[in-house]
Amino acid sequence: PASSAILHVVDGIYTRMGASDSIQQGTSTFYEEMNEASNILQNCSSRSLVIIDELGRGTSTHDGVAIAYATLHYLLKNKKCIVIFVTHYPKILDIQSEFEGSVGAYHVSYLSTRKLLQISDEKMGISTETEDLGEITFLYKLVAGASDRSFGLNVALLAQVSR
Numbered sequence: 001p002a003s004s005a006i007l008h009v010v011d012g013i014y015t016r017m018g019a020s021d022s023i024q025q026g027t028s029t030f031y032e033e034m035n036e037a038s039n040i041l042q043n044c045s046s047r048s049l050v051i052i053d054e055l056g057r058g059t060s061t062h063d064g065v066a067i068a069y070a071t072l073h074y075l076l077k078n079k080k081c082i083v084i085f086v087t088h089y090p091k092i093l094d095i096q097s098e099f100e101g102s103v104g105a106y107h108v109s110y111l112s113t114r115k116l117l118q119i120s121d122e123k124m125g126i127s128t129e130t131e132d133l134g135e136i137t138f139l140y141k142l143v144a145g146a147s148d149r150s151f152g153l154n155v156a157l158l159a160q161v162s163r
Helices: 029-043 061-079 090-098 152-158
Strands: 012-016 048-053 082-086 106-112 115-121 126-132 136-144
Touching (some): 029 048, 029 061, 048 061, 061 082, 061 090, 136 152
Parallel strands (some): 012 048, 048 082
Antiparallel strands (some): 106 136
């Protein structure tokens, strides 16, 4: 959570977060996600704050990237609102070149206990060194730039998913 923020007066705060469905009504999580995104695109204005978390995750990666990119592009070009857009799709970063100076990328910083691992395959006669990040500690602090790796397995371990 932020300790403080300075924003101009907004006419609305629109969010698309989390996963939900309405199976009893015959609608999937992906449908609900698209319905919420559509509502935001139709109703927000240049004076709105829009927060979208992981749009497009309910479909294939290719379709998800296309949906996420198109939605963010529309919000920036047509609505010109303040947007916080959380995504795990690296391709979305390409949008920075079109909206230079208006779009920034950030990620949560971390500490790691890096160690070199020796990997050998005696049958193939190969030996190589690779770097293992070891134990990860998330710092819950935003820093500039895109993350250089994924931490899905580390988050699973934090959630105590068994190995």
